Amino acid sequence: MxxxxxxxxxxxxxxxxxxxxxxxxxxxxxxxxxxxxxxxxxxxxxxxxxxxxxxxxxxxxxxxxxxxxxxxxxxxxxxxWLPEPVLTAGGALGPLETVEQRESVSMGVLxxxxxxxxxxxxxxxxxxxxxxxxxxxxxxxxxxxxxxxxxxxxxxxxxxxxxKRFESDREQHRRIVRRFLEAATRGDVAALERLLADDVIAWTDGGGSVTAARRPVYGLGKVARYLGGFVTRPEAAGVVVEFLEVNGEPAALIRGPGGDLLAIMTMELDGDHVAAVRTTVNPAKLAFAGAQLA
The missing domain is CATH 1.20.140.160 (PhyR, sigma-like (SL) domain)
Structure with missing residues (x-):
């Protein structure tokens, strides 16, 4: 050639x-x-x-x-199983200027x-x-x-x-994501319950490599308790939360004390409430995003 x-x-x-x-x-x-x-x-x-x-x-x-x-x-x-998360603010998946372009790479649509x-x-x-x-x-x-x-x-x-969910105000989406993560890292179950939709679902993809729920968690009370227990885990000590665009949506990247990427969490909103939480903790699936951050 x-x-x-x-x-x-x-x-x-x-x-x-x-x-x-x-x-x-x-x-x-x-x-x-x-x-x-x-x-x-x-x-x-x-x-x-x-x-x-x-x-x-x-x-x-x-x-x-x-x-x-x-x-x-x-x-x-x-x-x-969750799709492999990709940081998209730098154009890794092409332009995401329209509703159709953003939805085509979102976790929910994938x-x-x-x-x-x-x-x-x-x-x-x-x-x-x-x-x-x-x-x-x-x-x-x-x-x-x-x-x-x-x-x-x-x-x-x-x-x-x-x-419909892509037409909401993106700055409002970011604010809700931040409030959600602040409540989760404090272990504030009551605050989480105020932010979650009644029929919220939480998925965690560990791929069998790390500890993670093997089935989706359903319902406001169960999801709030599940996420609120984050601060009791040993790996929660010294974590740093960073907010970046992942798959066209605001997301939380959770790093360990040494800077290693431990998890990526995306949230799907229904109005002012979180309707779905998708967390990737499988190290193999975090490798691409980790390389993007390097």
């Missing part, structure tokens, strides 16, 4: 990573498949009329193959995408996050345009319309 070919690929790298991440929910796997796409691009000997379309088709189909095996692995995952078949997920992501026409999607996936439209309607029905 000549310098021009390498330059063309580098111009597409960020977009390809963002596409693969949305399809897989894993930054590490997305990086692997971006590299595999690069290797295939480097072996091309003839002219490629539209490089962006060629690269999109290759990485999308690599992701479809990976999703088939990933689904089997997630069925045997130890405890709740979890909902797990309901879809691999090809439904591909159609949804290519259409919703990247604005491809159904004719373009059909070319990427090797299907009829009418089939692409059908798959998109089906995917939308499964995912629903989650846009």
């Amino acid at each position: 000549d310098d021009l070919g390498a330059e063309v690929f580098e111009g597409q790298r960020a977009r390809l990573f963002g596409l693969a991440y949305r399809l897989l929910g894993s930054a590490a796997e997305a990086e692997d498949l971006v590299q595999e796409t690069y290797l295939r691009w480097s072996r091309v000997t003839g002219p490629v009329e539209v490089p962006a379309a060629w690269l999109t088709r290759v990485i999308t189909n690599l992701c479809l193959s990976r999703l088939t095996s990933a689904r089997r692995q997630r069925e045997s995952y130890a405890g709740p 979890i909902l995408l797990e309901r879809l078949t691999p090809v439904e997920r591909a159609v949804f992501v290519l259409r919703e996050a990247f604005g491809h026409s159904h004719a373009e999607i059909a070319g990427v996936l090797g299907i009829e345009e009418a089939h692409s439209r059908q798959l998109h309607r089906r995917a939308r029905a499964h995912v629903g319309e989650p846009r």
Whole structure:
């Protein structure tokens, strides 16, 4: 591959990573498949009329193959599975200027995408996050345009319309997140109960590597007590909480006394109340965000 070919690929790298991440929910796997796409691009000997379309088709189909095996692995995952968190203020997943762009990388939507078949997920992501026409999607996936439209309607029905929560004031979101974390780090169960929705759910992804609840915790009282017990844990001593944007949303990053990243917590709001708490403590899933912070 000549310098021009390498330059063309580098111009597409960020977009390809963002596409693969949305399809897989894993930054590490997305990086692997971006590299595999690069290797295939480097072996091309003839002219490629539209490089962006060629690269999109290759990485999308690599992701479809990976999703088939990933689904089997997630069925045997130890405890709740959450997508791998990514710091997004620096543009790691592309521009997040619109509601559609932000929702396409949110923890909530990435979890909902797990309901879809691999090809439904591909159609949804290519259409919703990247604005491809159904004719373009059909070319990427090797299907009829009418089939692409059908798959998109089906995917939308499964995912629903989650846009409402992204239309709230982002500064208010940050304030509620800060109040929530302050109450949790004080062990103030009463304050947590005032901030939580009645039907709140808390997930903690430890992957079997660290101590974490093996099932989701449901309901205001149980979630408040679960989170309020944080200060009693040995690892809570000397932690530092930092607020940054993760997956397009305000989030809390919890570091140990030595600066190691221990957890990333995102919160989904329903008005002025926290409706969902998703905490990643699995070290393998924190590695990418940790490298971003370095």
